Structures are given as structure tokens and as C-alpha cells.
Amino acid sequence: MIMYILKRWTCRKISLFAILTLFICYISYYYSITKVNQPYIPNIRIRSIGNILFKKISVVHYTTTFGKRTDSHSDLFNTNLKQICEILDPEEYLYADSAIVSLVDFVRFPSLVNKNISYRNKYQSQLWLLHIEESPRNSYRTVQMNNIIDLDDWFNLTTTLRPESDLHIQYKGYRIKPEIINLITNKLNLTHNYHPTNSKISKEINIFKNESSIYLKTLASILNKEFNDRQNSYLKACPFTCNQPLSNDLVQFLQPYLKPIIPHILSRDIVHIAWFVSNCDSHSGREEYVSKLRSQPGIRVDIYGECSSIFNKHFVPIQCRKGTPKCMEQTLSNYRFYLAFENSKCDTYITEKYWMQGVSGRAIPIVLGAKREQYQRIAVPNSYIHVDNYQTIEQLAHELHRLNKNDSEYIKYLQWTQLYDLGGDYSPTARYDMYSTLCFLGHYQRLHAMQEYTKQRTYLLKRIRQIFDLENVRLPNFNWETARTKLIKISEFHNPKVNCWDNDYPTFLKRAYNFFFLWSKLF
Numbered sequence: 372m373i374m375y376i377l378k379r380w381t382c383r384k385i386s387l388f389a390i391l392t393l394f395i396c397y398i399s400y401y402y403s404i405t406k407v408n409q410p411y412i413p414n415i416r417i418r419s420i421g422n423i424l425f426k427k428i429s430v431v432h433y434t435t436t437f438g439k440r441t442d443s444h445s446d447l448f449n450t451n452l453k454q455i456c457e458i459l460d461p462e463e464y465l466y467a468d469s470a471i472v473s474l475v476d477f478v479r480f481p482s483l484v485n486k487n488i489s490y491r492n493k494y495q496s497q498l499w500l501l502h503i504e505e506s507p508r509n510s511y512r513t514v515q516m517n518n519i520i521d522l523d524d525w526f527n528l529t530t531t532l533r534p535e536s537d538l539h540i541q542y543k544g545y546r547i548k549p550e551i552i553n554l555i556t557n558k559l560n561l562t563h564n565y566h567p568t569n570s571k572i573s574k575e576i577n578i579f580k581n582e583s584s585i586y587l588k589t590l591a592s593i594l595n596k597e598f599n600d601r602q603n604s605y606l607k608a609c610p611f612t613c614n615q616p617l618s619n620d621l622v623q624f625l626q627p628y629l630k631p632i633i634p635h636i637l638s639r640d641i642v643h644i645a646w647f648v649s650n651c652d653s654h655s656g657r658e659e660y661v662s663k664l665r666s667q668p669g670i671r672v673d674i675y676g677e678c679s680s681i682f683n684k685h686f687v688p689i690q691c692r693k694g695t696p697k698c699m700e701q702t703l704s705n706y707r708f709y710l711a712f713e714n715s716k717c718d719t720y721i722t723e724k725y726w727m728q729g730v731s732g733r734a735i736p737i738v739l740g741a742k743r744e745q746y747q748r749i750a751v752p753n754s755y756i757h758v759d760n761y762q763t764i765e766q767l768a769h770e771l772h773r774l775n776k777n778d779s780e781y782i783k784y785l786q787w788t789q790l791y792d793l794g795g796d797y798s799p800t801a802r803y804d805m806y807s808t809l810c811f812l813g814h815y816q817r818l819h820a821m822q823e824y825t826k827q828r829t830y831l832l833k834r835i836r837q838i839f840d841l842e843n844v845r846l847p848n849f850n851w852e853t854a855r856t857k858l859i860k861i862s863e864f865h866n867p868k869v870n871c872w873d874n875d876y877p878t879f880l881k882r883a884y885n886f887f888f889l890w891s892k893l894f
């Protein structure tokens with residue numbers, strides 16, 4: 372009898388605990404989704420005009436960036452650009468030449484624009500730029516946008532992880548190591564066809580000597596200075612272009628001259644894989660993949676990060692809880708492979724999981740997310756293993772065992788460390804942030820709209836184009852002839868129905884199942 376009561380009591384305690392946990396999870400999730408900030412109310416204060424002789428281009432960041440407010444106190448322009456452009460407070464968006472909206476904290480936004488296109492029609496000359504670093508799948512979910520079509524008539528420019536954006540965000544990029552370039556030119560006596568851009572500022576600057584317009588004069592001196600600075604910084608980062616792989620022939624040729632890679636050997640029979648993960652319910656279903664991978668013989672996946680702390684506290688070193696890079700580096704020395712699994716499977720959605728954590732040069736990243744062709748287009752050549760190359764998880768496991776046993780096969784995936792440097796400075800638009808881009812485009816449009824077609828005006832228009840040409844920034848939606856942009860249909864450009872091929876967000880039941888069965892099995 373006592374046993375029976377005890378049993379029932381334990382059982383009830385467990386189910387009570389389970390229900391409570393579920394409830395708390397649900398509430399905290401719900402709260403995080405619906406925590407709606409107050410929209411910015413337009414500020415109708417008349418701004419002091421500032422310097423009447425030089426009207427700066429003004430930019431607002433209408434929403435915060437990951438919770439951090441951007442306003443007139445933000446220090447976002449360098450010393451050159453501070454003299455020709457300014458950041459306003461978000462409340463002053465009516466007066467800005469251009470506005471940035473980050474989709475991540477979009478909740479502030481709809482109340483302003485929702486279905487009120489009359490505002491947009493009234494302020495047509497404003498340039499609106501949409502900034503997104505999440506996958507279409509997740510940004511749709513977090514902004515709870517059924518009506519994303521409402522935004523279609525709103526934005527001129529985009530900055531996202533897609534290379535088709537006006538400003539392509541890529542956390543890092545790669546360049547050929549300077550010592551490799553030296554090898555190619557000196558030892559191998561090959562001329563290589565990597566030509567750095569190097570256009571000097573022409574003598575035409577004289578045409579501003581007698582210029583009476585303070586606007587044109589100031590702009591000329593600042594743009595020239597900025598052009599020089601950017602050119603120097605670009606040549607320093609990418610003396611032989613960035614993100615261009617060496618040809619296979621050349622890599623073959625270089626082989627005898629390269630320092631050998633000594634891989635760390637752990638165990639020949641057990642494949643050691645690390646996984647840092649913080650989002651426990653993904654669209655991509657990566658947790659199920661890991662669960663299956665782990666059940667393969669001789670495969671060991673150690674899990675670090677937020678999800679692991681639910682069940683397993685002692686396993687994760689304290690400093691690794693948040694997956695800080697330094698801890699990761701140290702930790703990765705104990706592994707031969709690393710899972711860089713994205714939370715969504717979407718077009719070109721390749722994030723810091725690959726760039727910051729994955730390609731460390733210590734363990735080989737195994738990637739899941741964007742398609743193979745997209746990794747080929749964006750990632751460092753031969754630096755990763757794509758799960759789509761294997762029809763079944765068994766085949767992947769088999770391949771991992773093969774690489775684990777054969778060092779010459781294993782180090783093929785680390786060969787890039789001999790050839791390339793990786794860094795934020797080498798990414799395709801490293802020197803083109805949203806703010807300075809809008810600054811330049813604002814002046815471009817203003818110059819373009821001028822009535823007199825003077826030499827000076829032509830010179831300045833050309834100079835701005837050259838600034839973007841330095842690194843071949845494409846700005847596909849900006850038309851340099853008309854100084855206008857075409858409309859971005861966000862519902863087509865950034866739409867999970869078009870760009871993604873994974874599952875919808877797991878339902879409440881599915882998440883409960885994951886939480887109690889899948890994740891508990893993983894630890």
C-alpha cells in the first residue's frame with residue numbers, strides 16, 4: 372500500500388514537473404515572441420538646420436539592431452563621413468534621407484507602415500533599406516508576418532546573407548596567403564593574374580580650386596580622402612583579390628613547397644565530433660539527424676551549449692556555456708570533426724556556425740543547411756563536408772571512419788589552411804556597411820538631381836561610383852544612370868516558400884516530444 376502511494380506520488384511528481392516545465396517553456400517562448408515594443412512615434416520637433424552651407428545626408432535606423440538602439444549618439448561614421456552624413460534618432464524618420472529597418476526587431480515596425488502606403492508615396496525620395504541576418508524561415512516566424520506583402524512597396528535596398536542582396540553580409544571571407552603569392556611569383560616563376568585595383572586620384576581635383584559652392588568643395592575633399600583610405604585598406608586586406616580560389620593546377624604545383632599539416636590523432640576507432648548548439652528546436656531538424664548519426668557505431672558526438680545544460684550540467688565547461696569562440700578553439704582541439712548545422716535549410720543561409728566556429732582549421736566542419744552549390748559558391752574550397760553528399764547517415768558515418776583512419780585523406784580538408792587566410796576583413800563587402808552606403812547614395816542622388824550639369828558635378832558622381840567599384844560592390848538595385856532604385860519585392864526576395872526547403876517550425880507537441888525524448892536521448 373505504502374509502495375503504491377509512493378509510486379503514485381513519484382509518478383504524479385514527475386508528471387507535475389513535466390507539465391510545469393512545459394508550461395514555463397511555453398510561456399517564456401510566447402513572451403519572447405510577443406514582447407512588442409512601443410513603435411517609434413514621429414518626432415515633430417523642428418530640427419535645427421545645422422550647417423546651412425553643407426546639408427548632410429541623414430540616416431535613421433528605424434528599428435534597433437538586436438536590441439541595441441541606434442541614434443544620433445551612435446558613433447557609426449568614420450571621421451571623413453561624419454562631416455558629410457549624420458545619424459538621426461529613430462523618431463525623426465520623417466526627416467531622414469534614408470532609413471534602415473532590421474527585420475530582427477521588426478515588431479516595432481508594422482504599426483507605422485501597416486497598410487499605410489500613403490506615407491511611402493509622400494516620401495518617395497527616401498531610400499529604405501531592409502537588413503536581415505536571419506533565415507527567411509526564422510524571420511518570418513519572429514516577425515509574425517502574414518502580411519509581408521504589405522512591405523513589398525516599401526523597400527529599395529536589401530542587406531542579407533544572400534549574395535543577390537545589394538549589400539551581401541558574409542561574416543568572413545578568405546584571401547590567398549601572402550607567402551603563397553610569394554611562392555608563386557618567386558619560386559615557381561609564374562606570373563599570376565591577380566591584379567589589384569589601383570587607380571590614383573586624377574589631377575582633375577583642380578577644378579574645385581575656384582568653386583564657390585561649399586557643398587561641392589567639401590564633398591570633393593571628403594570623397595577623395597575616403598576613396599584613398601578605402602583603396603589603401605582594401606589593398607592591405609586583399610592585395611591579390613579576396614574570395615578567389617587558386618586553380619587546381621596551381622595547388623598541385625605548390626604541393627612540394629608547402630609545410631606539411633600534422634593532424635592531431637585521437638582514436639582510430641572512434642570518430643570524435645563536437646557540436647555547439649543553442650537553439651533546441653530547429654526547422655532543419657538537425658537534432659534528429661544528430662540523434663541518428665550518434666547511434667552509428669564508433670561515432671561520438673559531444674554536445675555543448677544551451678541545449679545541453681537542460682540535462683547535462685557537468686559535461687560542459689562553464690566558460691563554454693554560451694559557446695564563446697575562445698573556449699571553442701580550445702575545445703575543438705579535442706575533436707576531429709565539428710557539426711556546423713544551420714537551424715534552417717534556406718538559400719545561401721550560411722552563418723557564423725560555419726564562418727566563426729566551423730572553419731577553425733582544427734576540426735573539419737560537417738555542414739547542413741544551404742545546398743551544396745551554395746557552399747561551393749561561398750565557402751572556402753575543400754574546407755567542409757556537406758551532408759547532402761551522402762545519401763544516408765550510414766554512408767556519412769562510413770566516410771567519417773575512413774577519414775579518421777587515413778591521415779592523408781583527412782588533411783585534404785585542412786589543406787586550405789596552407790593556402791588561405793580567413794578574416795572578417797576579407798569578406799566581399801567588408802568595407803561597405805549599411806550606413807556609409809546610404810551616405811554615399813544620398814549624396815549621389817542629390818548631385819544627380821542638380822540642375823546645372825557642371826564638370827564638378829560629373830567629377831563627384833564619378834568619384835562615388837569609383838568608391839563602390841573598388842571592390843566591385845554591385846548594388847544590383849541601384850541604377851547609376853537614374854540614381855533611383857527598383858522596388859524590392861520582399862515577399863519574393865526573402866520568402867521561406869521560395870528560399871527554403873525545410874520543415875515548418877515544430878508544433879508545440881513536436882517540441883514537447885523533442886524536449887523529453889530526443890534531447891534527453893542526446894545527453
Ligand SMILES: *[C@@H]1O[C@H](CO)[C@@H](O)[C@H](O)[C@H]1NC(C)=O
Pocket residue numbers: 487488489490491493
Ligand atoms: C496614413 O498616413 C497618412 C500620412 O502619411 C495619414 O494622414 C493617414 O491618417 C494614415 N492612415 C492611416 C489609416 O493610418
Ligand SMILES: *[C@@H]1O[C@H](CO)[C@@H](O)[C@H](O)[C@H]1NC(C)=O
Pocket residue numbers: 560
Ligand atoms: C624566370 O623566368 C624569366 C623569364 O620568364 C627568366 O629570365 C628567369 O631566368 C627565370 N628564373 C628562374 C629561377 O627560373
Ligand SMILES: *[C@@H]1O[C@H](CO)[C@@H](O)[C@H](O)[C@H]1NC(C)=O
Pocket residue numbers: 577578580581
Ligand atoms: C581660377 O580663377 C583664376 C582667376 O579668376 C583663373 O586665373 C584660373 O585660371 C582659374 N582656375 C581654374 C582651374 O579654373
Ligand SMILES: *[C@@H]1O[C@H](CO)[C@@H](O)[C@H](O)[C@H]1NC(C)=O
Pocket residue numbers: 776777778779780
Ligand atoms: C590512405 O589513402 C591513400 C589515398 O589518398 C592511399 O593511397 C593509402 O593507401 C591509404 N592508407 C591507408 C592506411 O589506408
Ligand SMILES: *[C@@H]1O[C@H](CO)[C@@H](O)[C@H](O)[C@H]1NC(C)=O
Pocket residue numbers: 491495496497498499524525526527816854855856857858
Ligand atoms: C524607392 O522605392 C520607392 C517605393 O517603391 C520608390 O517610389 C522610389 O522611387 C525609390 N526611391 C529611390 C530614390 O529610388
